[in-house]
Amino acid sequence: MGTTPSYFSMGGRGADHVSGKDTSRHPVETASWEDVTEFCKRLSAKEGKTYRLPTEAEWEYACRAGTTTLYCFGDDPASLGEFAWYYRNAGGKTHPVGEKKRNAWGLHDMHGNVYEWCADWYGKDYYAGSPPDDPPGPDGASHRVIRGGSGMVGARDCRAAYRLALPLGPGDTANTLGFRVAAVPLSKSSQGQANKQAEPGAEAEASQGETTSD
Template sequence: MKLTLCLSLTFLSLSACAISAAEVDFAKDIAPILETNCVSCHSGDEPDGDFTLTTKELTFESGSGEAVIPGSPEDSMLYSLTILEKDDDMLMPPKRSGGPLPKESTDLIKKWIEEGANWPEGMELKAREKVMPKVATADDMELIKKIHAKIVAQSEKEKKATDSYKNTIPITEVDYEMIAIPGGKFVMGSPEGEELRRPEEGPQTSVEVSPFWMGKCEVTWDEYEPFMITQVDRRKDGSRIDYDTTKHTIVDAVSQPTPPYTEMSFGMGQHGYPAISMTQHAANKYCQWLSAQTGHFYRLPTEAEWEYACRAGTETAYSFGDDPDKLKEFGWFYDNANEKYQKVGLKKPNPWGLHDMHGNVMEWCADQYVPDYFAKIKDSTKNPFIKPTTLYPRSVRGGGWDDDPDRLRSAARRGSDASWKQQDPQLPKSVWYHTNAQQLGFRIVRPVEIPTPEEMYFYWNSAKDVY
């Protein structure tokens, strides 16, 4: 009898240990899920959906007290929102941030709530960077070689045409215009006596630039938005999840942006207005997408090409002279833009027919931004290009709608900054959007000389974040 009782007690003890061992440990099992997938968007002064997931008190108070209801996972929004369909706007985390969560994660959250939602007192959650899995993508060197072959074939058909032209984007039937820029030499940078000159604008250097075409205007939302917003499931790097070589084209294979996390025109206007707030990588990929459709090689201008085209043969502070009082005739800036960008092409063009080179939106260039640019290029002044090696800073030219006149001068330079992504709630932050840079846009160039596939690959991928 005593032996039987001992065995029974031992069995009960082992069972109790097994049950205890099976209980969900918040710090070990739940906190990593929330910190990796949810806290970056659900923290701070303006958390998504008014859900704050940093402390027990704030979490349990969220959703009018329905975020976590101990013992009832189906009634707890922290669980019920994680098991919605992937296209549901309420899904947590949303598809753009890697949602939905794996079933094993949602099962753990469910079990944790069923067991009473124990959250150790004083434990505060902090966002962790989410390491995305490496995946194969169709947007690789093999794709670039196919696009390169199409560009070469198209060039042979056109027999080295060099005139300005209007073209139509095949997929969207939106028109854009390219101005032929003749090659030549010019003095790059500003003279020491130029009013409000900055040290990084010199010393002035004679530079030679090969011929190219440049966009008559900045790229507009009409051109850019169909590239930015698609109804295609994409990984965070922009590659199609469903890519199939038997049914998709080389255009389909180009990485395109994941859905934006806010309305990207910020209410300033869309039809006819310049596209804004894209990363340099997004601008590069737009160039690749356009190239794959048209059979013309497009990219961002180098700093030298941009300033050469902006000056259009002039040597003054602006392409129209030195008098900033005339700027209102040629550009949008702080004094006349009414605190927003304006439609492209409304102001007078420069002598070569390019609009909005001074103001409206700042424009991406292809170079790494370095303060000592002129020292770097002094031994290589033909088609100079500071090849990027780091994501920040990258070069930006032209000044924008919120700038003073000195930032709109032909020689004015500045570099990009990681703070331009400050509002981005995602970890890692998006490779596509610079929400805090609402003055930022771009225009495209097309060099007459077709580069190699390797050079194309670098231009279109030099600003890609590594996951």
């Protein structure tokens, strides 16, 4: 489906940061929301299935993996380095997926490494009055939601409930921003539970930059 646009790849502008390393398993970043949407369409056509970006509620539900704590492993940020690449251990670059511990549902890198695009528009107060089960997000806004934190930010920004919307248009990119896809249809039972343990409105913050503090 084409070559990777990633900054941290052997052909990317940040190749010096990953010199001598196999970057084939690094997360794809520097991909816009439009790029990712088109990728999902092509992947769906290629495999005969349906793939898309997860909604914000689906993303948090998957990240939490049945927990209600700050992180998928508990509340202590001192343990974050076992599960995530973030400011204190990433060294200013991305790392191969799957090197850190997985959450209880077997998902790696839900915290850190790269932020991940969600399907939803960002609405600061949307979840105060959203449907209780599997909310689809606002009908429209100026920016899309991103989740998960990255290797350039501190532990606070990697929390399961932390929400962010950078001032990026649908065609804009960042070398700290990647994605993961969701396969549909989800089981009806999973869809119905997507916001019972995950409340995206609990942490609402819009930002024009990133922080390197814990």
